[in-house]
Amino acid sequence: MLTLAKEGLLTTLGYVGGQWRPAADGATFDVVNPADGGVVARVADYGADEAADAIAAAEAALPAWRAALPKERSDLLRRWHDLVLQHQEDLARILTAEQGKPLAEARGEILYGTSFIEWFAEEGKRIYGDTMTVPGRDKRILVIKQPVGVVAAITPWNFPNAMITRKIAPALAAGCTVIVKPSEETPLSALALMVLAEEAGMPAGVLNVLATTKAAAVGGRLMASSAVRKVSFTGSTAVGKQLMRQSAATLKKLSLELGGNAPFIVFDDADIDAAVAGLLVAKFRNAGQTCVCANRILVQSAICDRFLDAFVKAVATLCQGDGAEAGTSVGPLINSAAVDKVSALVAGAQAGGARALLGGGPAARAGHFFQPTVLADVSPAMEIARSEVFGPVAPVMRFETEAQAIRLANDTPYGLAAYFYARDLGRVIRVYEALEYGMVGVNDGAISSEIIPFGGMKESGFGREGSKYGIDEYLQLKSVSLAGFNLP
Ligand code: ADP
Numbered sequence: 001m002l003t004l005a006k007e008g009l010l011t012t013l014g015y016v017g018g019q020w021r022p023a024a025d026g027a028t029f030d031v032v033n034p035a036d037g038g039v040v041a042r043v044a045d046y047g048a049d050e051a052a053d054a055i056a057a058a059e060a061a062l063p064a065w066r067a068a069l070p071k072e073r074s075d076l077l078r079r080w081h082d083l084v085l086q087h088q089e090d091l092a093r094i095l096t097a098e099q100g101k102p103l104a105e106a107r108g109e110i111l112y113g114t115s116f117i118e119w120f121a122e123e124g125k126r127i128y129g130d131t132m133t134v135p136g137r138d139k140r141i142l143v144i145k146q147p148v149g150v151v152a153a154i155t156p157w158n159f160p161n162a163m164i165t166r167k168i169a170p171a172l173a174a175g176c177t178v179i180v181k182p183s184e185e186t187p188l189s190a191l192a193l194m195v196l197a198e199e200a201g202m203p204a205g206v207l208n209v210l211a212t213t214k215a216a217a218v219g220g221r222l223m224a225s226s227a228v229r230k231v232s233f234t235g236s237t238a239v240g241k242q243l244m245r246q247s248a249a250t251l252k253k254l255s256l257e258l259g260g261n262a263p264f265i266v267f268d269d270a271d272i273d274a275a276v277a278g279l280l281v282a283k284f285r286n287a288g289q290t291c292v293c294a295n296r297i298l299v300q301s302a303i304c305d306r307f308l309d310a311f312v313k314a315v316a317t318l319c320q321g322d323g324a325e326a327g328t329s330v331g332p333l334i335n336s337a338a339v340d341k342v343s344a345l346v347a348g349a350q351a352g353g354a355r356a357l358l359g360g361g362p363a364a365r366a367g368h369f370f371q372p373t374v375l376a377d378v379s380p381a382m383e384i385a386r387s388e389v390f391g392p393v394a395p396v397m398r399f400e401t402e403a404q405a406i407r408l409a410n411d412t413p414y415g416l417a418a419y420f421y422a423r424d425l426g427r428v429i430r431v432y433e434a435l436e437y438g439m440v441g442v443n444d445g446a447i448s449s450e451i452i453p454f455g456g457m458k459e460s461g462f463g464r465e466g467s468k469y470g471i472d473e474y475l476q477l478k479s480v481s482l483a484g485f486n487l488p
Helices: 048-067 070-086 088-099 103-123 162-174 187-200 215-224 237-247 272-288 301-316 336-351 402-410 425-434 470-474
Strands: 014-016 019-021 028-032 039-044 130-132 140-147 150-154 177-181 207-209 228-234 253-257 262-266 294-300 355-358 373-376 393-399 417-421 439-442 475-482
Touching: 014 048, 014 187, 039 187, 048 150, 048 177, 048 207, 048 215, 070 088, 070 103, 070 162, 070 187, 088 103, 088 187, 103 162, 103 470, 150 162, 150 215, 162 177, 162 187, 162 228, 162 470, 177 215, 187 207, 215 228, 215 237, 228 237, 228 470, 237 253, 262 272, 262 402, 272 294, 272 301, 272 393, 272 417, 294 301, 294 402, 301 355, 301 373, 301 393, 336 355, 336 373, 336 393, 393 402, 402 425, 425 439, 470 475
Parallel strands: 150 177, 150 228, 177 207, 228 253, 262 294, 262 417, 294 393, 373 393, 417 439
Antiparallel strands: 014 019, 014 207, 028 039, 130 140, 140 475, 355 373
16 A cells, blocks of 8 residues: 555546546546556546547647747746655655565655756746848848647656656647646646646646547547647657658657667776666666667677676675565566566577576566566577567677777667777777767766756667757747838
8 A cells, every 4th residue: 555645645536727637438547557566546548539529628828828938838837846755755765665675766766857847947948049141131030949839759767757858848838738648657646736737727628638548549530639739748759750751740849759779888907896886877767667778788808707706796786676665676567468578588688598697587576577687699690699688688798899899789670779888098989979969978987967968879779868959849939020111
């Protein structure tokens, strides 16, 4: 049983047009704790009709929200940020209950998540246009930035709080109204954020939350609507491509933050202890279920045995368990399908000659647990090196030269995050310039913050979240050519 200081944060109704409502057809779905299979809550299961209502509500709320002073929107976001901070512990408990990550990580995610609300409360006041030189004596040219309109934000379960705030805070700050469709695995964190947004004074219709298991029907309605002018999506590459196809009919502005296949390269001049510590974070955070998790570990031959030795010792200290229990550093995977997928990848690698130096299979306990695993002798052609693992498995391969490492690292359709450890400055510059990735951690295994632009290249998608660039995703340029004023 989930006990909270503020009971009202655990809500089971969706939120449309300023109202908490059950589904019109009365449907509900269970939100399950992945650590023990227990039902955390039964939530209203919305459908396409509620999506249509949300679009209408967001459209109706747009003129007033767009016309509000940036400072007014900023003040509201700031109040929301303060409320999130005030209720950090409850929000973290809800997050761990539905998602499984250790409470310490959940608390960190609430801080990370609300850092975007704070950041964009400030950025919203700093939207600047331009003036240009003139093409004729009687003309003046200026460029203004305006909110793009109604935004749909479709988000995944691995960061049930932060993936939402990273999208909706810049959208709201820019003057857009928003419809959020959280993952069916983790709707409670989204709804809890909405409770606090309402308490902060969010006007009816400005922010709407569609909890649903009918992702295709709800997504289809959002994508088909000509009122929805922007879609920001984080999730799988397959669904991202589908949304892009669906958006063609109405040519929506898109941000797609899709899958990754992050290389983590350790060169022979690296500080090995630092690389082990960085990899521990980059690999095992959220039980390996992040799109920037190290997915392929490439280690230069001369130091590979030494590195593996130190790394296996470090991984052996991780403590797997229910995220709500003190001391847990690796929680469960999100569901049984995830355990099956990771098991198949590991079994396939072992059949091809990889060796499990630690772990290697599901943990012998209830819940969706896969043991922290280190695989040696992995080769680039194995499926585990080609697809996103999304589990606590570190596949390690050897390489000989810098050029080979770069070639291997770039040999993937993905291009989200990459990491490498090296100390030679020339090598550092050569390698970060050559990596075809939207984000590169150099001697750094934890790259995310509200300050750094987050986003990918190639089939990891496009658009940037956070940073000074993030708000541009929710703005459009308007060029104004002024003439007819009898100018000199
Ligand atoms: P993951 O594998 O991480 O769950 P998905 O891409 O399946 O990634 O899910 C990310 C988000 O996309 C979730 O909110 C999910 O419900 C939503 N989603 C899945 N399929 C569709 C779809 N056909 N249309 C719109 N949203 C979808």
